[in-house]
Every structure is written in C-alpha cells, then in structure tokens.
Amino acid sequence: MNHRARVLRRYFRAGCTVILVLSMLSLSSCSGNVGVGVSVGVPVGNHGFMSVGTSRWY
Amino acid sequence: MPGCVSTGTPDTSGMSFSATPLPGKIVWNDLLTEDLDSAKRFYGELFGWTFESTTAANGRPYLLARSGTAYVAGLLSVAPRSDGKKLSRWLPYVSVADVDAAVGRATQSRGTVAVAARDVRIGRVAAIVDPEGAVLGLVRSRIGDPDDTTTQAAPGRIVWTELISNDPAAAADFYRSVVGFETRTIERRGGRYTKLVAQGVDRAGILQNPADQWSPEWLTYLGVDDPAAAASRAEALGGRVLLPVSPGIREGTMAIIADPSGAVLVLQKVST
Numbered sequence: 662m663n664h665r666a667r668v669l670r671r672y673f674r675a676g677c678t679v680i681l682v683l684s685m686l687s688l689s690s691c692s693g694n695v696g697v698g699v700s701v702g703v704p705v706g707n708h709g710f711m712s713v714g715t716s717r718w719y
Numbered sequence: 720m721p722g723c724v725s726t727g728t729p730d731t732s733g734m735s736f737s738a739t740p741l742p743g744k745i746v747w748n749d750l751l752t753e754d755l756d757s758a759k760r761f762y763g764e765l766f767g768w769t770f771e772s773t774t775a776a777n778g779r780p781y782l783l784a785r786s787g788t789a790y791v792a793g794l795l796s797v798a799p800r801s802d803g804k805k806l807s808r809w810l811p812y813v814s815v816a817d818v819d820a821a822v823g824r825a826t827q828s829r830g831t832v833a834v835a836a837r838d839v840r841i842g843r844v845a846a847i848v849d850p851e852g853a854v855l856g857l858v859r860s861r862i863g864d865p866d867d868t869t870t871q872a873a874p875g876r877i878v879w880t881e882l883i884s885n886d887p888a889a890a891a892d893f894y895r896s897v898v899g900f901e902t903r904t905i906e907r908r909g910g911r912y913t914k915l916v917a918q919g920v921d922r923a924g925i926l927q928n929p930a931d932q933w934s935p936e937w938l939t940y941l942g943v944d945d946p947a948a949a950a951s952r953a954e955a956l957g958g959r960v961l962l963p964v965s966p967g968i969r970e971g972t973m974a975i976i977a978d979p980s981g982a983v984l985v986l987q988k989v990s991t
Binding site for chain 2: 703704708
C-alpha cells in the first residue's frame with residue numbers, strides 16, 4: 662500500500678471515529694429524555710352515568 | 720436538536736429500555752390538565768409520585784412524574800378553551816414503527832388528526848382521533864421504549880390501557896390497521912373482551928361501552944393496593960368517584976374516578 666492510501670485510510674478512520682463519538686454524545690444528551698408534552702386540544706366527551714348496577718364490565 | 724427541550728436531564732438510570740422500539744406497547748401517558756397545581760398535589764398524595772419541572776415544546780409547564788426510580792407519566796398544563804369545553808384527560812401513547820405512516824393509515828380508516836406528526840423530546844409523535852372520537856397518541860422513540868421490566872405492574876404505575884367503544888369490532892379493525900395490533904377476543908364474566916396484542920404480549924383492551932351516554936375514550940388504569948381506600952382518598956383530595964368499587968364489577972378490583980380537573984382514570988388493584 663502506498664503512502665497516499667495509508668494516509669487516506671487514516672483520515673477515513675479518524676473521520677469515522679469523530680462521527681461515532683458525535684453520535685454517542687448526541688444520543689446520550691437525549692437518552693435521559695422522557696415525556697411528550699403535546700396538547701391535543703380535543704374536548705373530552707360525556708362521562709354519562711356509570712352505575713354499579715351494570716354487569717357489563719367484562 | 721429537536722425535542723431536547725427539557726431544562727434538565729431526567730435521570731433514567733432506574734429504568735431499562737429496549738434496544739429497539741416495541742410497536743404496540745403503550746410507552747407513555749400524559750395527563751393534560753387545566754389545573755396543574757391541583758393535579759400535582761392530587762397525584763403526589765394519591766400515588767406518592769414526585770415531580771420534576773420542565774417545559775413542553777409549546778412553552779407550557781410540564782411535570783415529569785416519578786414513581787420510585789421510574790418516570791411514569793407527564794403532567795401538562797393546558798390553557799382552558801374559550802368555549803368552556805373541558806380538556807383535562809389522560810392521553811396514552813402507543814409505540815408505532817413509523818408515526819407518519821400510522822397517521823396516514825388512520826386518516827384512510829376514517830380517523831382524524833388531533834396533532835400532526837412532530838418531533839419532541841421522546842422522538843416523533845402525533846395524536847389521532849378514531850372514528851368514534853377516542854384520542855390516542857402515537858410515538859416512535861429515538862432511544863427504544865421502556866421495557867417490560869421497567870413497566871411491571873405495581874402501585875403507582877400505569878398498569879393497563881383500555882378503549883371504551885360502542886363498536887368493538889370496528890375499533891379492533893381500526894387499531895389493527897393503524898398500529899399493527901393482532902386482536903384476540905375472549906369470553907369472560909359472561910361477556911366479550913378484545914385484547915390488543917403485539918409480539919405475543921397483551922398491550923391494551925377494548926370493552927363494549929358499559930355505561931349510558933359515555934363517549935368512547937381510552938382509559939388509563941393506575942395500580943393501587945386497595946381501590947376502595949384509594950377512591951376514598953381521591954375524594955378527600957378533591958377528586959370525584961364516578962364508579963365505586965363493587966363486588967359485582969370485576970370482583971371489586973377497580974374504581975373509576977375523576978381528578979380535581981375532571982380527568983378520568985381507573986384505580987386498579989394490583990398484587991404487591
């Protein structure tokens with residue numbers, strides 16, 4: 662392998678390492694993220710009349 | 720980075736996540752409430768939750784609720800509507816492989832869009848309204864979903880999710896199409912109950928509307944040791960009991976209540 666190819670390969674590996682590290686950092690900064698927090702704005706419906714007399718809770 | 724809008728980094732070290740998302744699993748629940756302070760006090764006292772303050776993407780206050788080491792829900796402050804119609808509700812989010820595609824399938828199946836697909840802290844989300852009017856969130860997490868160890872049933876945890884439907888067969892078709900569930904209808908207690916199954920695991924259920932004049936909706940079940948005692952405590956904290964514990968209803972294992980801002984939830988007995 663000539664010198665030019667070795668240098669290119671070294672740069673390629675370094676570039677891949679940087680991308681990998683940045684990806685890991687990106688994920689870690691979000692990895693603690695939980696939650697959604699979006700308002701749907703849709704009014705709730707009627708909860709009507711719930712009776713303990715019903716036997717329809719299968 | 721879209722979605723990374725929390726004011727601090729939540730500590731999820733007490734939770735474990737799947738390597739890849741778990742389509743069909745209910746992976747998050749938000750309480751939308753017009754009275755965040757009352758909700759914080761109510762759920763904190765009733766379930767022992769602790770809270771971390773953050774801000775939603777729209778700038779509204781948003782609390783992350785923890786039960787022990789696990790984040791269990793979000794409490795989002797919503798502004799009251801000018802027409803006086805109530806907005807407070809529990810909103811479950813089901814994991815899907817592709818949010819945009821799921822929204823497309825929903826609209827092709829007579830559903831409508833409540834919230835268009837967008838990126839937030841957890842990943843990509845949307846909310847749909849099914850043909851009967853029930854609202855469900857869709858999410859594709861960027862980091863995997865809480866695994867079944869993390870979401871094991873326990874007091875203070877969300878333990879089940881159920882659709883109250885006037886037409887369970889049509890609802891099952893709709894959610895099969897949108898989410899990719901398999902469905903399994905069983906006979907129990909003299910009636911029929913449809914389970915929504917994904918990867919062989921029961922993830923949610925559909926119940927024929929058991930009440931008069933009750934609009935179809937998704938119900939969120941929260942685990943408690945003693946539903947009767949919890950319902951009584953809920954009343955003392957400003958909630959209302961809509962359906963008290965009764966031996967004739969699922970062997971006395973559940974009560975339905977509304978929190979101080981009117982959001983409905985089920986108190987479900989779980990073994991400890």
